[in-house]
Amino acid sequence: MSGITRRTFAASSVAAAAATLLTPALAQSYPSRPVTLIVPWGAGGGTDATARIVAALLEKELGQPFNVVNRTGGSGVVGHAEIAAAAPDGYTIGMLTVEISMMHWQALTQLTPRNFTPLGLMNEDPPGIHVSKSSPYKTVKELASAIKVAPPSKFKASGTGQGGIWHLALVGWMQAMGLPANQISWSASNGAAPAMQDLLAGSLDLTTCSVPEAWGIIEAGQARSLAVMAPSRNPIFPDIPTLKEALGVDYSTSSWRGIGAPKGLAPAVAARLTAALKKVYDSTEFKDFMTKRGYGIVWRDAGQFASFMDQADAQMGRAMKAAGFARA
Incomplete structure (x- = not known):
């Protein structure tokens, strides 16, 4: 002790x-x-x-x-x-x-x-699932389908350090879909801001930080938020669906x-x-x-x-x- x-x-x-x-x-x-x-x-x-x-x-x-x-x-x-x-x-x-x-x-x-x-x-x-404006995935259903058939670690994500809350949110989402915890490779970052910059630079496929942390870049039209890992939509961001709504996966964390x-x-x-x-x-x-x-x-x-x-x-x-x- x-x-x-x-x-x-x-x-x-x-x-x-x-x-x-x-x-x-x-x-x-x-x-x-x-x-x-x-x-x-x-x-x-x-x-x-x-x-x-x-x-x-x-x-x-x-x-x-x-x-x-x-x-x-x-x-x-x-x-x-x-x-x-x-x-x-x-x-x-x-x-x-x-x-x-x-x-x-x-x-x-x-x-x-x-x-x-x-x-x-x-x-x-709650964490959101964000992709860059150049991503081919327009919905979380399209993204999830691609993740399921991809080799482990082909997709790369970030949002915080290794083992941080946004990393564990991703792990929980993978588990909820019946996939291995390491299905998506995690690239450690010093927080949401640098992770969003890496997303825009093309070195990441997605980030799982909170919507407020990503909102400036989303609002500027440089990224899209596909879903939130929450039981209900956030009234501040009413256009972003929940995982359950968009994917049928009943998983939430925050x-x-x-x-x-x-x-x-x-x-x-x-x-x-x-x-x-x-x-x-x-x-x-x-x-x-x-x-x-x-x-x-x-x-x-x-x-x-x-x-x-x-x-x-x-x-x-x-x-x-x-x-x-x-x-x-």
Whole structure:
């Protein structure tokens, strides 16, 4: 067990006992001082931007500053570990991201979604399947038919690093079609932007990043989005069909962001935070901010978020084992 994880479990155990002293009456006075909101990723990215609008609106709703602190490193391990290690008193919360359902499978940490108190899921961005404007494939059905009869690794795709969320999305899609995990060769990239440039340059056949990440190039007419791996169409991009609609394949996954706290947070404080987050989610300010950037908005309360993370954890585990990335 890493040093970070040892500290996480030790601190959480001590702090959990202290949290039980909080009564519903005390929770009604929460928060009585500033709250820290930890972001496991760097400033300027989508996770940071989402956290900052949530923090600003929580401050308006609850009357105390919510200070965003970026804790980067270890592919998300450092920030998630710091959230888990904090005292479960409501004064340190954080942004939980899809990587918490992935990192332990890679033996990067022993942390799992069960090390947190889920408060609310607020954002979900499914991957799209994108091709360049010069691609001969006009629909995902045409693309899938060609992939099925092609020799393994003839088609090349990218969207993120090896074993990242968009790679695992591709693996899951192949599995859903009854194909090997390596039917399409994955070319690692430093993110969606360089992958889309490689797509335009002709070195890739497709990318599987989110639609918002690819939208600038799609909107410019240089690429096409053939489908999204989601249960329903995104109202921001209503012309892009789901895999089930276009191909009859009932498969969906996503990159997601939600707010959580250390395990052991008093139920009354958790309920107060979840209620405040729901008001943030329902606000015009939040929805305008997210939709203008193309970010998907979805609400799942604490219980629904917990179930969602369990499902995501199992799904990521299956994909990682199929692709040979699982170490745990």
